[in-house]
Amino acid sequence: MINRVTIVAIALAIIILLNSYEIQTAEKPIPHDGSVQTEKSRPGHLLIPPRNFDPNKEYPLFIFIHGLGDCPRCISNSFYGLMTNQEYYILIPEGPLPYEDGFSWYRLNDLEIFRNDAKHAEALINRMIDRIVSRYKIDRNKIYLGGFSQGGRLSFFIGLRNPDIISKIMPMGGVYMDNLLDGYLDSAKSLEIDIFHGTKDEVNSFSTMQEAYKKLLSAGMKVSMMTYPLGHTFDEAVLKSVLQTVK
Numbered sequence: 001m002i003n004r005v006t007i008v009a010i011a012l013a014i015i016i017l018l019n020s021y022e023i024q025t026a027e028k029p030i031p032h033d034g035s036v037q038t039e040k041s042r043p044g045h046l047l048i049p050p051r052n053f054d055p056n057k058e059y060p061l062f063i064f065i066h067g068l069g070d071c072p073r074c075i076s077n078s079f080y081g082l083m084t085n086q087e088y089y090i091l092i093p094e095g096p097l098p099y100e101d102g103f104s105w106y107r108l109n110d111l112e113i114f115r116n117d118a119k120h121a122e123a124l125i126n127r128m129i130d131r132i133v134s135r136y137k138i139d140r141n142k143i144y145l146g147g148f149s150q151g152g153r154l155s156f157f158i159g160l161r162n163p164d165i166i167s168k169i170m171p172m173g174g175v176y177m178d179n180l181l182d183g184y185l186d187s188a189k190s191l192e193i194d195i196f197h198g199t200k201d202e203v204n205s206f207s208t209m210q211e212a213y214k215k216l217l218s219a220g221m222k223v224s225m226m227t228y229p230l231g232h233t234f235d236e237a238v239l240k241s242v243l244q245t246v247k
Contacts, residue, residue: 043094043103045128046072050087058139060088061132062246063125065147065154066095067173069102079239088246089136093128095150096120105150115180122158129165144246146170148234149204153177159191160184168192170242172234175204176212185219193223194245196238203232 050059066075072092076083083090095103097117106117125145132138145155145166152174159169160181169191193216197209206227216223228238 043096043124044072045091045093046076047132048076048083048086048090048092050089051085052087055137058137060142060144060246061091061129061138062086062088062144062146062243063091063093063129065093065105065121065125065145065151066103067147067149067151068104069100070148071095071102074102079236082236082240082243086243086246088142089132089138091128091132093125096124105154111179118154118157121154122161125158126162126165142167142247144168144170146172146242147174148172149174149232152204156181159193160188163188163191166191168194168245170194170196170245172196172238172242173198173201173204173232174209176209176216178212178215185216185221189220189222191222193221194242195223195225196234196242197225197227198230198232198234199227200229200231 064075066072072094075092095105097104097107105121107113129143133140143166145159146152146169147155149172152171155169155171155174156176157180159166161184167190171193173196195209195213197204197206199206201209210225213223213225226241228234230238
């Protein structure tokens, strides 16, 4: 018969195991050359290699920043076929703040809190880029940054502040914060911006993004805008259009 001490020991072992759980790549095994990397520490990330990996070739890197309450495994499971069918590396980092069943990148309590959280996210992603570029054959001139909602807002924030690292941003359902970013437009003229936004989006309103697009265009930025008839969401067709802009 199992005594109370044994039960407690088993329970403690389970807790330790759960605390050391690492991000899984997907429910199905992702085809790779052995280079798929996951991080045990928090926050972690998921790295998906090119479909037809060639060890002698340099590849672009696309970074997808998830939205509020999402996670790297959630994204990879939802779009498994699409994300494993690309000829470049895809990095999906994990937000540093727990939120419901997933993670968050920042708090919007006030502007200063957001700014601090966004700078923390920027530093986190830049460290991940440095680590991946040092370990894998990445074309430093082809590092792309995109994401949905929180990820779209951070794509603007990080991209415009780091045009020497990021070559193009592809925000989906995001927000351009002119009070924080207008001052970077002159120094970020090399950055390409492909905006993706739902015409029925009422969370991050479509009309507000239209005005931001016009501002960026008049400032001389390399900007385009693709619209789709959805609310504050995206589907596989939208994501496919985003991924097709990675060259």
